[in-house]
Amino acid sequence: xxxxxxxxxxxxxxxxxxxxxxxxxxxxxxxxxxxxxxxxxxxxxxxxxxxxxxxxxxxxxxxxxxxxxxxxxxxxxxxxxxxxxxxxxxxxxxxxxxxxxxxxxxxxxxxxxxxxxxxxxxxxxxxxxxxxxxxxxxxxxxxxxxxxxxxxxxxxxxxxxxxxxxxxxxxxxxxxxxxxxxxxxxxxxxxxxxxxxxxxxxxxxxxxxxxxxxxxxxxxxxxxxxxxxxxxxxxxxxxxxxxxxxxxxxxxxxxxxxxxxxxxxxxxxxxxxxxxxxxxxxxxxxxxxxxxxxxxxxxxxxxxxxxxxxxxxxxxxxxxxxxxxxxxxxxxxxxxxxxxxxxxxxxxxxxxxxxxxxxxxxxxxxxxxxxxxxxxxxxxxxxxxxxx
Amino acid sequence: xxxxxxxxxxxxxxxxxxxxxxxxxxxxxxxxxxxxxxxxxxxxxxxxxxxxxxxxxxxxxxxxxxxxxxxxxxxxxxxxxxxxxxxxxxxxxxxxxxxxxxxxxxxxxxxxxxxxxxxxxxxxxxxxxxxxxxxxxxxxxxxxxxxxxxxxxxxxxxxxxxxxxxxxxxxxxxxxxxxxxxxxxxxxxxxxxxxxxxxxxxxxxxxxxxxxxxxxxxxxxxxxxxxxxxxxxxxxxxxxxxxxxxxxxxxxxxxxxxxxxxxxxxxxxxx
Numbered sequence: 001x002x003x004x005x006x007x008x009x010x011x012x013x014x015x016x017x018x019x020x021x022x023x024x025x026x027x028x029x030x031x032x033x034x035x036x037x038x039x040x041x042x043x044x045x046x047x048x049x050x051x052x053x054x055x056x057x058x059x060x061x062x063x064x065x066x067x068x069x070x071x072x073x074x075x076x077x078x079x080x081x082x083x084x085x086x087x088x089x090x091x092x093x094x095x096x097x098x099x100x101x102x103x104x105x106x107x108x109x110x111x112x113x114x115x116x117x118x119x120x121x122x123x124x125x126x127x128x129x130x131x132x133x134x135x136x137x138x139x140x141x142x143x144x145x146x147x148x149x150x151x152x153x154x155x156x157x158x159x160x161x162x163x164x165x166x167x168x169x170x171x172x173x174x175x176x177x178x179x180x181x182x183x184x185x186x187x188x189x190x191x192x193x194x195x196x197x198x199x200x201x202x203x204x205x206x207x208x209x210x211x212x213x214x215x216x217x218x219x220x221x222x223x224x225x226x227x228x229x230x231x232x233x234x235x236x237x238x239x240x241x242x243x244x245x246x247x248x249x250x251x252x253x254x255x256x257x258x259x260x261x262x263x264x265x266x267x268x269x270x271x272x273x274x275x276x277x278x279x280x281x282x283x284x285x286x287x288x289x290x291x292x293x294x295x296x297x298x299x300x301x302x303x304x305x306x307x308x309x310x311x312x313x314x315x316x317x318x319x320x321x322x323x324x325x326x327x328x329x330x331x332x333x334x335x336x337x338x339x340x341x342x343x344x345x346x347x348x349x350x351x352x353x354x355x356x357x358x359x360x361x362x363x364x365x366x367x368x369x370x371x372x373x374x375x376x377x378x379x380x381x382x383x384x385x386x387x388x
Numbered sequence: 389x390x391x392x393x394x395x396x397x398x399x400x401x402x403x404x405x406x407x408x409x410x411x412x413x414x415x416x417x418x419x420x421x422x423x424x425x426x427x428x429x430x431x432x433x434x435x436x437x438x439x440x441x442x443x444x445x446x447x448x449x450x451x452x453x454x455x456x457x458x459x460x461x462x463x464x465x466x467x468x469x470x471x472x473x474x475x476x477x478x479x480x481x482x483x484x485x486x487x488x489x490x491x492x493x494x495x496x497x498x499x500x501x502x503x504x505x506x507x508x509x510x511x512x513x514x515x516x517x518x519x520x521x522x523x524x525x526x527x528x529x530x531x532x533x534x535x536x537x538x539x540x541x542x543x544x545x546x547x548x549x550x551x552x553x554x555x556x557x558x559x560x561x562x563x564x565x566x567x568x569x570x571x572x573x574x575x576x577x578x579x580x581x582x583x584x585x586x587x588x589x590x591x592x593x594x595x596x597x598x599x600x601x602x603x604x605x606x607x608x609x610x611x612x613x614x615x616x617x618x619x620x621x622x623x624x625x626x627x628x629x630x631x632x633x634x635x636x637x638x639x640x641x642x643x644x645x646x647x648x649x650x651x652x653x654x655x656x657x658x659x
Contacts (some may be wrong), residue, residue: 037592038554039571044483048559048569108554108569108593115534115553126533126557187527187649188563264500315394342492342518343499 001149004378005371011223027362029353030105038108040250040353046340047348049106049333052357056102058208058329059095059365060179061201063136065209066092067172068239074165080231084217086151087228089144090372091213092172096137098365105357125181132175132332139168145371152379154386171321174331176201183336189266196256200250201328207243208324210236211317218314220373226380237313244320248294251327272345273335280338280345287331293323441608445625447524447543448600449654450611451636452517456620460515463491467517469616470598475576475589486568488598489613491515498645517621519613520545520566520598521645522654531561533657537595543654544600554593564653567597626654 008016033040043050057378069088104110121127143164150157180198183189194200197373214236217228258266271277297319305313339345349360403610426639457463470476470489479485495502497516526545528537536551537558559567573592587603590596600623601611624631633656636642642656 037570037572039481039484039592041571042483043571045485045559045568046565048556084612103555106555108556108595109552109591110554112534112553115536115551119534119551121533121535123530124557125531125535126555130533182557183560186531186563187651188646189560191611337560340565341499341563342496344496 001039001145001152001375001379008374013368016367016370019363019370022363023360023367026357026363029356030360033105033355033357034110038106040351042349042354043352044348046344046346046347047334047337051350052102052349054329054333055358055361056099056106057179057201057332058325059098059102060133061205061324061328062177062209062212063092063095063099064176064202064205065207065213066095066140067169068206068210068236068243069213070165070172072170072235075169078235080229080235083129084213084228084232086144086148086376087216087220087373088209088213088265089147090376091209091216091369092140093137093144093372094369095209096133096140096367097368098361099133100137101361101364102358105361125178125185127173129178129182132171132178136168136171136175139164139171143168148376148379151383154383168271173202176205179210188265188341189336190263191269193266194254196250196253198320200247200254203243203247203250203323204244204328207240207247207320208328210240210243211320211324214240214317215314215321216365216373218285218310220377224377225384233310233313234308237301237307237316240317240320241307244294244301244324245298247324247327248291248298251291255336268339268343269335273331277339278345280347282347282349283331283334286326290326290331293319294327297323318345354360416494419473423635439606439608443605443608443610445542445605445627447626448522448605448622449543449626449633449656450600450614451622451642451656451658453620453622453636453640453658454514454516455658457458457517457617459515460491462620463515463517465616466613466621467491469612470519472582473584473601473604473612474587474599475574475578475582475584477574479574479577480573484571485579486570486574486596488596489517489519490569492518494646498643500646500648501643516657517613518564518566519646519655520600521564521651522598522600522653524652524654525650527563528567531557533557540602542601545597545601546602547594547596549588549590549596552594554595556595558595563649563651567595569593569595 021220029040041050041052066088069081069085073081073085089387104113107113116127116130143161146161147157177198180201183192184194184197186192217233217236219226255270258270261267268277272280273283276284297316300306300312300316300319307316334348339348405406431642464560467487467489471478471487472604474488476486476488492515493511493513494516497518522543522545524543526537526539529539529545531536533555534551534553536548536553537545538548539545541553554569556569559569570590570592575589578589601609601613609615611621611623614623622632622636624633626633636658640658642658643655644656
């Protein structure tokens, strides 16, 4: 089926070339980072994780979001989603590729990466994160590829695939749970030390992933002959509505606990993010924008008439995606490091090279996504053609 | 398996095996002492012969008498002694700063113990020495995905600079901000004349921190900061009831940083 990714229109080649270009520039800057060290980023002794790890965290969510099409189809026999499960699985694959790349570009000594395998350390959450992320990547490749091949050949998917499909469902929950455990088990980091971090990650994942999928479905309908379907998009819209409401609710629970208890180690991070601390307030507008976007999206989505209007749904999905990205991809990691454990307020802003490397990784992810979606849609179009 | 034997070597270095003199000297390591014999008859025995000079302990700790350290000038010799002996670079960019032992005001060294009614400027702005606490229950060791940071039998929390992948999980895990990351090659920032050739320099991309002078204990020397402190800092074995540190803890009121987190720091402060 790989050949389907190689044949395309001029516009397709143009898009791929553009992505390759951005990825290539990213690689050049990454080489510079390898040569100089992580000092070319905005990270510091106080804020020792930055944009890379934040993107990683957000994208684990996008990958886990694929569950929202797989679960209704396989566990609830919701037939309509049979049409788009492959899109959810392929989106997960590309998000996971980005996750792994973001971890790699964040390492100080990436050439020693395999030490994680040579000296397996079960008491480190990073060890488990490596297992769940690679495992989920593997599961999605196996399941996605075989289901699509079966569809192409007009046969039911092989029986041996079932256990992998069922395994992939709790596994999706696992990837984001373990990713939350990276943060929430650390003593002295009050912002992350909350049992609701994993549930909150999952809620934002189940909003952001499907929101991105809705936008992709609309795009696919526009640029290809394959229509993912009105009903499918609407059902995803409902899922997004629930998920984004739960996400905001969880966030408000956090705010209540921190601000009502007034325990400084918990409260100070929220104060820093939403009001600024000791005159440091770089992130304040972004954090308010995130909340505003998510709340506005909720107002649009809970109204069935608005939600059923596709352009409105599209706008809401963009808001959900950007809002959750700001919330998790920007505030979540910086917010945990500022103030630092010694209560110094040292702010973090990514540097230009850091942003270029980040863009490069996103470009690689989109390249994988483009190729996989091209294959999936190619097969769908073939099958449609045969059915006349 | 070269690195695993190096690790074993690092682990036992403090309680054994180093020839007198310096770390560069030939270790008295009777590896494969049981020679002869055919395949599988006798396993080779690795016999460690403890260096008679090395300081041995099972729970190393430090007591800092802050009554004797009142100004930044009082702390300077200790910081300098440590950073010099461990080839800690002087970075221009504050973001890339590397420090093993440094000074903090009370409110930063002991956040959560702030008392705004201590109006005496001399107290509230008094510098406190902070360093790795060599926690009995170290979160950094728990977090490290490669065991590059590990705890020795004598309680010292050490780094294997050659195994560290630079993921900085340990920095997120440490509640004391004790760890530094080499954001760039540190070597150009160590003055040639100052270089201590008996201690390794680091490469870019790895984490480092205070090692309680494990390399000095191995040859019978006290930690560099303790030696430079003129009696304000004391180092010893908590498991020895007769040790100087136990005596100080018995006779004085001491506090430790963020005790409520349960990491059980081994650095005590007499206030």
